[in-house]
Amino acid sequence: MNAQNDPGHGHSPAAWTAVTIMLVGFTIGTVAFFFELAWLVWASAALVLVGWIIGGLLAKAGYGVRGPKYFPKVHS
Template structure:
């Protein structure tokens, strides 16, 4: 049975992957910085965490999202 709204794409795009990887790096840096007591680095990683979705949105609007012209889906 097909979805009447359409397939949302599940986020398998360069924009989504870039966003998630940046956020994972930010969380990792923030966790280590908190453990070491480097509060300035915790706040810097929080800023990087906020940058992840913003960059994902910008890349999506630039055509690298699921339905963008620069996205090339891979066959499963």
């Protein structure tokens, strides 16, 4: 597979930012569910959606895998 056909596997600032925000949301939601804090479960669900939106916005801003502001690392 050559570099032009490589999908990039999400190794971009947009993907890393989105996944980090979503992981924080899932973690908070899991702990809140354990302690039966329904309002915090819903707030963490909203945080997961915010992470998804921010990832999309960063990708549109050029920080996605095929964006002009993304420079892939060279692997040896």
